[in-house]
Amino acid sequence: MTTSHPELHTERLLLRQWSEADLDALAEMDADPDVMRYIGDGSTGTRERTAAALGRVRAAWDEHGYGLFAAEEIATGELVGWVGLAVPAFLPEVMPAVEIGWRLRRRSWGRGYATEAAREVLAFAFGEAEPDARLEGVVSICHVDNHASLRVMTKLGMTYDRTTRVPAHGQPVRVMALTREEYHSSP
Numbered sequence: 792m793t794t795s796h797p798e799l800h801t802e803r804l805l806l807r808q809w810s811e812a813d814l815d816a817l818a819e820m821d822a823d824p825d826v827m828r829y830i831g832d833g834s835t836g837t838r839e840r841t842a843a844a845l846g847r848v849r850a851a852w853d854e855h856g857y858g859l860f861a862a863e864e865i866a867t868g869e870l871v872g873w874v875g876l877a878v879p880a881f882l883p884e885v886m887p888a889v890e891i892g893w894r895l896r897r898r899s900w901g902r903g904y905a906t907e908a909a910r911e912v913l914a915f916a917f918g919e920a921e922p923d924a925r926l927e928g929v930v931s932i933c934h935v936d937n938h939a940s941l942r943v944m945t946k947l948g949m950t951y952d953r954t955t956r957v958p959a960h961g962q963p964v965r966v967m968a969l970t971r972e973e974y975h976s977s978p
Contacts, residue, residue: 796852799860799911806860806874806908808852809845813861816870817841820896829934830894831881832960851877857889857916857926862908864899871899874908876916879932881957885966891916891929893943905943913947917971928970935963948977 799806820826821836821844836844852858859875872895879890891912893905918925931949933940949967956963 801907801911804908805863805865809861813870823897825897829937871904872896874912885930888930889926891931906946909947917974931967932964935965
């Protein structure tokens with residue numbers, strides 16, 4: 792995959808690289824118990840943990856040539872969350888794999904942003920938006936009770952792979968998958 796840091800555009804969103812100015816909005820999102828309910832063990836994040844995670848997100852782009860995009864609403868310039876690609880090392884049984892995922896601020900829920908942005912990230916991952924960015928497949932992982940994320944995965948054309956538990960905290964998760972071939976053959 793390419794090591795550039797592309798910007799992607801949807802009708803309503805700019806998917807871009809992170810800046811220091813994003814830390815406050817990101818920390819607010821990570822501190823929201825409703826947002827974090829189905830993430831990891833469900834605990835909220837601190838500003839310090841969010842800042843450290845942001846550093847890891849930036850490093851992932853250099854290491855892998857893909858990563859998490861900051862999702863900014865074009866009309867307002869507001870950070871609505873993130874959408875992107877990451878290595879799901881927290882679930883060793885699916886490795887090697889690349890996960891497509893998203894996390895949005897609560898006030899951005901229910902607007903179709905996750906699906907809109909994830910479609911653009913899939914185009915990037917499977918080589919439509921970026922000729923050198925070609926993955927053979929992606930997975931998406933969500934807590935079994937996270938029905939909103941499951942709906943997004945289904946809209947993206949992903950199919951059920953397995954239900955399992957995350958070793959670190961025992962939470963039950965559903966794994967969905969999509970191959971490049973399936974992506975290119977879908978209507």
